[in-house]
């Protein structure tokens with residue numbers, strides 16, 4: 035089994051619309067409680083001493099720079115605070131003991147994996163203990179190629195995992211931010227460009243080992259690829275962002291690498307034309323590998339960064355085709371016809387690896403290229419998702435909104451599943467620009483909810499979007515979430531201040 039037989043270290047980069055209906059709740063719900071923030075410095079000191087007694091001294095730190103690294107993110111504008119202590123456990127048992135100390139002393143616990151999340155997910159508004167996984171819990175525990183699954187610790191980075199799996203002809207299809215690790219990917223319920231073909235994290239986790247807020251360990255189920263035994267506790271933890279428990283092991287499904295993969299690119303006169311290809315493609319039954327939409331602003335940025343690639347400054351669709359050669363040849367033909375129907379320009383597809391790399395380069399480098407559109411720009415990356423048929427409308431309305439703004443807002447979307455990413459460029463030192471960025475983000479979120487969409491397709495809720503969740507889901511659904519939260523974490527120590535909107 036090559037590199038996957040033994041424990042392998044895989045280091046992570048450290049780096050309203052109310053739809054509330056006036057129906058009676060179906061269950062008697064626990065009244066949501068507001069947590070009293072822990073202001074007890076003595077408790078933190080006591081926790082530090084107990085953690086030092088528990089772990090090797092170098093696995094417990096209060097180093098200021100480390101605390102900052104684990105509480106703040108360049109990728110987020112919702113940075114609310116740092117933890118007081120960072121710990122690096124080596125096993126589930128050590129996590130149990132850490133959580134027991136935190137529970138006894140009523141100190142918050144924040145899990146940290148790759149640190150690439152975008153909505154202030156791991157910031158520590160109440161301080162507390164950050165449990166970091168990339169240092170010593172970054173191993174493959176077991177590899178079952180015949181069953182197409184692998185058991186990993188939370189600090190395993192997805193790119194490293196795929197590099198190791200390549201020689202076995204396998205891969206794990208999630209592709210979130212560079213450096214993201216399995217713990218955080220489960221935490222956020224991530225996906226990426228491959229989701230249109232392969233689905234999201236919610237479909238690719240078989241079971242989880244979780245340390246609950248009281249220190250109890252649960253394994254959500256056994257290892258078969260399907261099971262109808264009881265509640266789906268695995269999915270309960272996926273997307274829970276460390277607010278219900280700490281994941282210490284995950285069994286992931288694996289996919290067989292497609293026999294053949296190629297890419298194609300086509301530009302369009304308007305973004306509405308480009309977006310209109312997507313529902314047609316879905317209805318035509320094309321099993322596309324990826325379909326990514328970049329608007330004219332984003333293509334302008336790509337042209338500025340890489341003029342040699344020869345892209346036009348027009349809305350452009352990037353397609354990925356995967357499968358057998360015969361299947362991809364057929365799908366290229368179908369998709370090429372669909373682009374013509376929607377006034378597409380030249381449909382360029384790759385016939386060699388070099389052409390493939392060159393054609394996809396624009397998609398790969400677009401986020402970095404976007405920074406060229408404004409001096410001193412920070413990028414506020416926000417994502418929403420709508421039913422695919424509503425995507426052209428969402429895009430057209432958003433385009434109108436951003437055209438009236440003084441901030442450049444290029445966009446790129448995983449268009450195949452209706453997932454739309456707006457990149458708002460603003461100078462964070464200018465308050466009026468921050469306010470404008472906030473307004474554009476809120477408008478986008480409200481537009482998506484109005485179109486039966488979601489406030490986030492893959493980045494998660496974190497701190498930044500929790501105030502919008504009630505508008506999307508309604509009071510009863512939020513109350514049910516609070517009931518679950520309060521039942522599992524009555525002291526509210528697990529990643530306080532995230533996901534759930536404040537109780538009314």
Ligand SMILES: Cc1cc2nc3c(=O)[nH]c(=O)nc-3n(C[C@H](O)[C@H](O)[C@H](O)COP(=O)(O)OP(=O)(O)OC[C@H]3O[C@@H](n4cnc5c(N)ncnc54)[C@H](O)[C@@H]3O)c2cc1C
Nearest residue numbers: 145147148149150151211215217218221224225276281492
């Ligand atoms: C350049 C860039 C591109 C991106 N592109 C995408 C994309 O295409 N698709 C996408 O989905 N996302 C994308 N993201 C967002 C990000 O990569 C994902 O949200 C990713 O899943 C976060 O993983 P992480 O390991 O960095 O998690 P972290 O940031 O470490 O944590 C995320 C959340 O999970 C919790 N958590 C971490 N570890 C555990 C654990 N062991 N147990 C319980 N909870 C835990 C944390 O407390 C936090 O709430 C992008 C980010 C960047 C910077």
